Amino acid sequence: MDPDHRLLLAENHPIPLQPKAFDVLMVLVQNSQQIVSKDDLMKAVWPETFVEESNLAHHIFVLRKALGDSKGENRYLVTIPGRGYRFAAKVTVVEHEQAVAEKQAVPGDQPSHDAKEKIRGFGSHRALILSAAAGLLVIGLFFAKEFPQIQRFVSNLGSRHSLPSETRIAVLPFVMVGNNETVRVLADGIVETITSKLSQVEEFKGKLMVVPASEVRTRHLTSVETARNIYGVNLAITGSAQQWANRIQFTLNLVDTSTLHQIASRTFEFDGTNPIALRDEVTSGALRMLELKLTPEESRQISEGETSTSAAYAEYLKGIGYLARYDVSGNVDHAIESLSAAVQLDPNYARAFSSLGRAQWLKARINNDAQEREVAIKSILESIRLAPGLAEGHVSLGEVYADTGRPAEAVQEERSALRISPDNAQAYRILGKAYARNGQYEQAETQYREAIRRQPSDWHGYLLLGLFYFDRGRIADARSAYLSALNLTPNNELLYRNLAVLDMSEGKFREASDRIAKTTQFEPVARTYLTLGMAYYYQRRYAESAAAFNSGIQLDANLYGLWGDLGEAYLHIPDSEQKAKDAFRKAITLAEKHLEAVRSDDSAHADLAEYWATLKRKDRAEDEINKIPPQSRNTFADRLVPTYELLGNRRQAVQIVQSLRPDDPLLIFVKNDPDLELLWRDPALRQQR
Numbered sequence: 292m293d294p295d296h297r298l299l300l301a302e303n304h305p306i307p308l309q310p311k312a313f314d315v316l317m318v319l320v321q322n323s324q325q326i327v328s329k330d331d332l333m334k335a336v337w338p339e340t341f342v343e344e345s346n347l348a349h350h351i352f353v354l355r356k357a358l359g360d361s362k363g364e365n366r367y368l369v370t371i372p373g374r375g376y377r378f379a380a381k382v383t384v385v386e387h388e389q390a391v392a393e394k395q396a397v398p399g400d401q402p403s404h405d406a407k408e409k410i411r412g413f414g415s416h417r418a419l420i421l422s423a424a425a426g427l428l429v430i431g432l433f434f435a436k437e438f439p440q441i442q443r444f445v446s447n448l449g450s451r452h453s454l455p456s457e458t459r460i461a462v463l464p465f466v467m468v469g470n471n472e473t474v475r476v477l478a479d480g481i482v483e484t485i486t487s488k489l490s491q492v493e494e495f496k497g498k499l500m501v502v503p504a505s506e507v508r509t510r511h512l513t514s515v516e517t518a519r520n521i522y523g524v525n526l527a528i529t530g531s532a533q534q535w536a537n538r539i540q541f542t543l544n545l546v547d548t549s550t551l552h553q554i555a556s557r558t559f560e561f562d563g564t565n566p567i568a569l570r571d572e573v574t575s576g577a578l579r580m581l582e583l584k585l586t587p588e589e590s591r592q593i594s595e596g597e598t599s600t601s602a603a604y605a606e607y608l609k610g611i612g613y614l615a616r617y618d619v620s621g622n623v624d625h626a627i628e629s630l631s632a633a634v635q636l637d638p639n640y641a642r643a644f645s646s647l648g649r650a651q652w653l654k655a656r657i658n659n660d661a662q663e664r665e666v667a668i669k670s671i672l673e674s675i676r677l678a679p680g681l682a683e684g685h686v687s688l689g690e691v692y693a694d695t696g697r698p699a700e701a702v703q704e705e706r707s708a709l710r711i712s713p714d715n716a717q718a719y720r721i722l723g724k725a726y727a728r729n730g731q732y733e734q735a736e737t738q739y740r741e742a743i744r745r746q747p748s749d750w751h752g753y754l755l756l757g758l759f760y761f762d763r764g765r766i767a768d769a770r771s772a773y774l775s776a777l778n779l780t781p782n783n784e785l786l787y788r789n790l791a792v793l794d795m796s797e798g799k800f801r802e803a804s805d806r807i808a809k810t811t812q813f814e815p816v817a818r819t820y821l822t823l824g825m826a827y828y829y830q831r832r833y834a835e836s837a838a839a840f841n842s843g844i845q846l847d848a849n850l851y852g853l854w855g856d857l858g859e860a861y862l863h864i865p866d867s868e869q870k871a872k873d874a875f876r877k878a879i880t881l882a883e884k885h886l887e888a889v890r891s892d893d894s895a896h897a898d899l900a901e902y903w904a905t906l907k908r909k910d911r912a913e914d915e916i917n918k919i920p921p922q923s924r925n926t927f928a929d930r931l932v933p934t935y936e937l938l939g940n941r942r943q944a945v946q947i948v949q950s951l952r953p954d955d956p957l958l959i960f961v962k963n964d965p966d967l968e969l970l971w972r973d974p975a976l977r978q979q980r
Contacts, residue, residue: 292320298468298533299357306357307535310558311336312350319368319378328375351376454554454582459748460526461502461518462486465541468533477561478532480612481541481573485528487683488574491593492583494682494712499583500748503717508615510785519548520782523750526554528577538562543573545580555580566605567598596641596678603637606630607646614650623657626650641678644670645687652691659891667691682712690721698729716746720755727759735759750776750783757789764954766793784810788822796956798963800829817847824856829963833863851881851895855902862905863965875902893919897927897934904937912938925950929960936970945975 292299299306299313308316314336319327333347351368358367369377462485465478486504493499502522512518515527529544539561545554557576561569574593578585585593598604610629613622630647634640648671655663668691675684689704702725708718719742726735739759743752757772770793777786787810794803804826810819820843827836840857843850858874861867879902882895900915912934916924924931928947935944948970951958961967970976 292317301359308357309350309353310540310560312353312357314558315347315350316354319376323378323380326371326375326377332375455525457498457500457748458526458581459500459502459522459524460489460528460581461507461512461522461524462489462504462528463507463515463518463530464513465530465532468531471534474532474534474539476609476612477539478530478541478612479615480608480610481532481569482530483611483615484570484608485543485573485577488593489577489581492578492585492589494714495585495589495592496583499581500746503751504615506751515546515548515551521780521785522783523748523780524548526581528580541569541573543576543580563605565601566608567601570597570604570608592680596645596674596681596683598633598637598640598643600637600640603633603640603643606633606636607640607643610643610650611646614646614653617650617653623650623654627654639677641674641681641684644674644677645681645684648674648684648691649687652687656694656891664691664695680711682708682715682718685711686715686718686721689718689725693721693725693728696728698725698731701725714745716742716749716752719745720752723755723759727762732763748779750779750786753779754786754789761789761793761796761956764952764956766797766956769793784816784819788819791822791826795826795829796959798959800826800963804830804832815842815846817843817850817853819843820846821850821853821856824853824860828856828860829960829965831863831965833860836860837864837867849881851878851885852898854878854881855898858902858905859966872906875906878902893923894927897924897930901930901934901937904934909938928955928957929964932961932970933964933966936967941970941973944970945973948976 299308299316315332318332318335329344329347333344336347351370355368360366360368365379367378367380369379371377462482464482467475467478483504486501486507489499489501490503493501502518502524506512506522507518510521512521515529518524518527525548527546527548529546531542533540541559541561543557543559545556546552547554557573557580559569559572559576598607606629610626610633613626613629617623617626627647627650630643630650633643634647637643648667648669651663651667651670654660655667668688671684671688671691674681675688678684685704685708689701689708692698692701692704702722705718705722705725708715712718719738723735723738723742726732726738736756736759739752739756743749743756746752753772753776757769757776760766760769760772770790773786773790773793777783777790780786787807791803791807794800794806804823807819807823807826810816820839824836824839824843827833827839837857837860840853840860843853844857847853854874855878858871858878861871861874864870879899882899882902886892886895896915896918900912900919903909903911903915916931916934919927919931925947928951932944932947935941935947948958948961951961962971
């Protein structure tokens, strides 16, 4: 039996079970050889719900049939008249794979080859072996290697665990049982729904902090341990999804991240004729697991902007599911298609309009399409008109305005959001972004700090404040902000990486490499090796630099920056010129593929210009430079200065260097670039030396 995937298997084949029948079996198995009263069973399986005793009797009948007990047999389930039920099969706890192989066999029998192979895949995790005289049934906790995110814990349906007084929680992507894409999309939609609802509840409950779904997606979080290390969460919601015939079953698990123990579990089924029931059940189920009780007014607020039209919600669920994986080719268009269908089925569906606007805005950014951007704004405005009391629409619209050079309108929208939801930290962060882009740096700093005050346990607020300081050249303040974030999440690779960048911006390249090298021990990430390789490169430790870039490529071979920087390192290693050329060509291929997807990325154009210049393709390099707006080129000085130098355009290279502020972090990288030693001998740069 696999509690996390809600699976019962016999001879490696799944046995279909209704969710409540599975729960009944779990309680009986965990109390094997003991009598469990009918009252205790019903309280464990149907907590806080009144059910008739006949309901329990029906599930016992279903279980006997599933386990192969014919009438009059009591191999597994025994009825104790007037008292309850007892699981009669023997249960043995097995601690490692050899013990599983030994204890699985009934005297005189040997486990089949298939069974041995299945056991071998489970590693050393604990399993429960239950055997009956007339046959063998294996009921275990399966943590196969292909599902590393499934934690090592045993479900205990009837137990009570105390929850932390201050909750920091992440909702992780569900594990898929099977490869049904429709089920995956629905599962992603449910994850988005739970995160969104809990984020709204966060505004009512001061000691609840929810990791945004966008953060979980961007960092590809799948395991409880990683969520704990990066975000400092003390609870996580994991889940699984699987299809049985014409029904889809979803399971939610609440996990204590410090012990990896499961605290609570809920199972739901997707009924295509009534999908709204699933929305309401998963929301209430998540709240019950977290022991969160809402007032009638709070319940009304988190339901604002919803639909009562089943078909509209079904399309909405698919739409936000596609949008959750927007990086998959075609998913943004699929999301727009489904969300458009949702608002056609229910023209008053405010949340669908809001999500449709986000999808359209994402498409506009990818394609650099001004017309699509206006369509996105129109959809979000419609969501606000339909549900003026929903802060989500104002927050989204403000972010669009902030990103499109309309800071005054961005400020207005975020202020509207804060009138509805005064503790909305995201609104304060976008206010900070809007003020910064408008050159109002004092106001920007105030808003970033207010976001932290509203949500002091969220390390991400400190990170954004640190990035703001870094952009302003306030290195000491940025370091202080990053260290504050690190106190909340001591093993956060991203923070170590940003601290290493600060070290490099002060010319402390050795300190940077020593700092970032530590993080590869607890969280190997491709971009960590990218930063480590850069630190080695500026120390002229070219072989170590190339080794770091190659380690990163092993983790993510599609990150074009790793290939480009690898080429730079190879240029300084004897007899590696051909390797350098091959690395640059690979980087160019991947960067161009990236631009096919996003169409507009000035940073990618700056990288491509340097790659082409290194390969002595002046025409292609100049073409890439011309794609970058002139007013933005200084932003990429660390790449364009060496590019101009390679192209023989010393005057332009000098001009960019002279335009940099003395405290601009990019100046340190330009000064320490081993390929720019001749440039710095130019008399025109005497003042910058």
